[in-house]
Amino acid sequence: MIKLLTIDDSRTIRRVISGIGAMLGFEVLEAENGAEGLAVLGEHVHEIGLVLLDWNMPGMNGLEVLKSAKANPRIRHIPVMMVTTEGERDYIIQAIQAGAVHYQTKPFSQEEMATRILEAMGMGGA
Amino acid sequence: MAISREEFDLIRSFVHEHSGIQIGEGKEYLVENRLTVLMVQNGCKDFIELHKKLVADAGPLRAKVVDAMTTNETLWFRDASFFSAVSDFIVPQLMEKAARQPQVRIWSAACSTGQEPYSIAMLLDHARRKSRGQQAPPLEKFQILATDISPSVLVIAAAGRYNQLAISRGMREAFLERYFNKTGTMAYEVDPAIRKLVTFQQFNLKNSFDGLGPFDLILCRNVLIYFSNELKAEIYRKLHARLTPDGLLAIGASESPRGYTSNFEQVMVGGAALFRPKKGS
Incomplete structure (x- = not known):
């Protein structure tokens, strides 16, 4: 089964994303900070189909995690979607330029997030 | 950088033309929120460039824009x-x-x-x-x-x-x-x-x-x-x-x-x- 990985310091967001993943038929792995997220990515590199990455977290921020993942040849192929309260155009440009495939601002509706996940994984149909 | 009036009008008239859906006044945030990623992903520096691409190319980008603008919440046994x-x-x-x-x-x-x-x-x-x-x-x-x-x-x-x-x-x-x-x-x-x-x-x-x-x-x-x-x-x-x-x-x-x-x-x-x-x- 394809897995999603949510890296977010908010337990609520991780739970919401786990619920949406379940609806889409994906198991969801969780990490509460960037370092833990990178470790989980390394451990499950062949199973994870998408990373949902928060921007503002204690320790490494999301952009640093993204850059670190993209610099690692073992995990750089795994698509990353930013999930963040930062909706400014400049943030989105930075994330896409750093290798994020998609970007979802918080708050989000369940339907919105579900369709963004499918799009990010190339399963959206459009 | 927030979406300009010109950008908003171009995008909403495009969405209306291709889906029939009218994006109301004051919904700039909706366009910005849902379409900025597509704009950046397609190498556009603003929504005016995105609009040019949309007009020139009838491919999947159009479908993606319409798709992004039409996702709504729904209920069981609504009403x-x-x-x-x-x-x-x-x-x-x-x-x-x-x-x-x-x-x-x-x-x-x-x-x-x-x-x-x-x-x-x-x-x-x-x-x-x-x-x-x-x-x-x-x-x-x-x-x-x-x-x-x-x-x-x-x-x-x-x-x-x-x-x-x-x-x-x-x-x-x-x-x-x-x-x-x-x-x-x-x-x-x-x-x-x-x-x-x-x-x-x-x-x-x-x-x-x-x-x-x-x-x-x-x-x-x-x-x-x-x-x-x-x-x-x-x-x-x-x-x-x-x-x-x-x-x-x-x-x-x-x-x-x-x-x-x-x-x-x-x-x-x-x-x-x-x-x-x-x-x-």
Whole structure:
């Protein structure tokens, strides 16, 4: 089964994303900070189909995690979607330029997030 | 950098032209929120460049923009008074029809993630069970066509899998028990017999309705409110042409075809207002 990985310091967001993943038929792995997220990515590199990455977290921020993942040849192929309260155009440009495939601002509706996940994984149909 | 007036106007007129949907004044945040990623992903520095690309290229980018702008939340049995009319009056009428004609066709014209067509399918099965099989037509006699302009929501709808939050939005306890199978710890799957009744298909209401129907019941609720008056008139005419002479059109409680066409008459069904083709129209 394809897995999603949510890296977010908010337990609520991780739970919401786990619920949406379940609806889409994906198991969801969780990490509460960037370092833990990178470790989980390394451990499950062949199973994870998408990373949902928060921007503002204690320790490494999301952009640093993204850059670190993209610099690692073992995990750089795994698509990353930013999930963040930062909706400014400049943030989105930075994330896409750093290798994020998609970007979802918080708050989000369940339907919105579900369709963004499918799009990010190339399963959206459009 | 916030979206400019010029950018907003260009994008909203594009979305209107290609989907019929009107993005209202003050909805700049919606365009910004949903389309900035596509803008950046496509190498555009602003929405004016994105608009140029959209005009020049009829490929998947157009579909992605329309898709991003049309995702809406939805509920099971949305609008309690409407669904009690469906359950108490419309479903029994459809059962009678199914007993005397080969097929009964229903169209959910903007089905989003599938709650509306599955709700109808469950009510049909529920009515059959209540009749304890006496003279009840088989479920195969019913066909539900469920369409939406957004291909992404249709992926979710066709999977028929919902989590606790989606279920909590209006699903009845008894129906949850009867019509869903729990998968894993967090999701519920619509029973295959119910899913079999519904065919999902991507469809833009701006397109020709040729080849669709005729339908005994069309649900087009809270959809046309997003369309211009000209398009509303055109769609009401097309809906009228796809209804059987005694078919029913269900629209939102605040909507009416009056002012757009004179081909419908209002009928009160168990406290809910529905519309049927005027005789001879």
